[in-house]
Amino acid sequence: MSFGGPNNPYQPPYQPPPTNPYQPPPPNPGPYSPPPPPPNTGPYVPPQPYPYPNPYPPYVPQPRPYVPQGGLLGGLRGAEWPPLRDLLRAGRQRMHGCVWLFLLLPCTWFVVPFLMAGYVFARSARVRAHRLFPPRAHRLYHDPQVTRLQKARALSAAAMTLALLIAYGKPEDFGEVQQQYLMRLVVTPPLLLLSAPVVIAVLYRWAPPHARPHMGQRMRAAGKAALWYVGAVTAIPLITGIFALSDDVPWLAAVLMVPLYWLLFFLGFATGPAVRSGFNSAGVHAALPALLTGVLVWEFAIISLVAGGRPPGPPLVSVLAFVGGPASVCAVAWWEVHRLQTRHGVRLRG
Incomplete structure (x- = not known):
């Protein structure tokens, strides 16, 4: 009977050789492992696109409709006069009943086109005048x-x-x-x-x-x-x-x-x-x-x-x-x- 050598049946079980405790574990080759990172080919790597479609589209600010402050005529005291179309659209909901009565009378229908044309002329002249001479530009430094x-x-x-x-x-x-x-x-x-x-x-x-x-x-x-x-x-x-x-x-x-x-x-x-x-x-x-x-x-x-x-x-x-x-x-x-x-x-x- 032999008590030593490679054929000894009473040898201790096999132990793997010692490894570096600071070395990261090897990658998991299983089917659920994450994809490997892309290779770094330069000093700057651009961010990878999101793999799923973005459910939220980018925000685009929409122009707000003209809403006169302080009533229909109070909004005309501001720096800008709205176009006639926006003014009529906003005034349709804020117009006083007496104004509707004036507009519905047949004898006043010929006045409405002149008022509308006058507003268009006044707005055009006002825009040009304030573009050449701004109302609040009379002092460079306000004291x-x-x-x-x-x-x-x-x-x-x-x-x-x-x-x-x-x-x-x-x-x-x-x-x-x-x-x-x-x-x-x-x-x-x-x-x-x-x-x-x-x-x-x-x-x-x-x-x-x-x-x-x-x-x-x-x-x-x-x-x-x-x-x-x-x-x-x-x-x-x-x-x-x-x-x-x-x-x-x-x-x-x-x-x-x-x-x-x-x-x-x-x-x-x-x-x-x-x-x-x-x-x-x-x-x-x-x-x-x-x-x-x-x-x-x-x-x-x-x-x-x-x-x-x-x-x-x-x-x-x-x-x-x-x-x-x-x-x-x-x-x-x-x-x-x-x-x-x-x-x-x-x-x-x-």
Whole structure:
């Protein structure tokens, strides 16, 4: 009997050789094993597409229908007027019963097409006017303290004018004040068109050399908008003159009514923003609106003195009233320029 060697029947059971405990186990070759990862052939491997179809399509925002805020007419006070189709669709549900009664009466049917055509003309002219003269672009930097001081100065000037009229004025002086106010409304646009180029030229001369190309580009944009306004103002008397000469051609008058109404709407919507912004002078230089205000107030004072005489009252009070108003406006304008220089780095000279 042999007790050793390979033929020993009492040898211990077979044990596998020792392996590295830190080595990962071999892959499972079974039928439910996950697919092997794709080979990495570069420093960046793009993400693999999802193997199943996406049940949720990508979100695409849809345009919301026009819903007027504050009623049908309250929505027209915003920055944008809706097209006529959207306005009628929204007003069909919000229209008052009296308006429906007005529309259903046969005697008023001829008015509805004119109202619709007038709205289309007004909207077209308003869009063009606000594109050339944005309503809220009269200041490049909004300063609440300057705005409050300007309002306080305007209220104090109105109170002083009323006090002078009550203390020293005559009955005809009240009518003269109203005439001067209407005269200012008429004279302001052409006076601003004449004064703005002079102030811009002086400021362009003072500006540093590196800022002049940017100012030149802005001046061309402002000049284009001003030419639109001057063209509209010039075209209206020309069209009315053609009306007077076209008595024998009735169809010509009907054709010219279309541009005349559009120009009137355009001037109505463009005059206010154009005067407040100084024909987009804030885009040329941030200090231009304040400088133009200081120049215009003295021009208005001289025009009022020539047209209506000095303010009522004793000589000393009259001189103080004549000088105090423009001087206070110039003080506020200069303080605004000072705040632009200290808070926003605006420079007048190079």
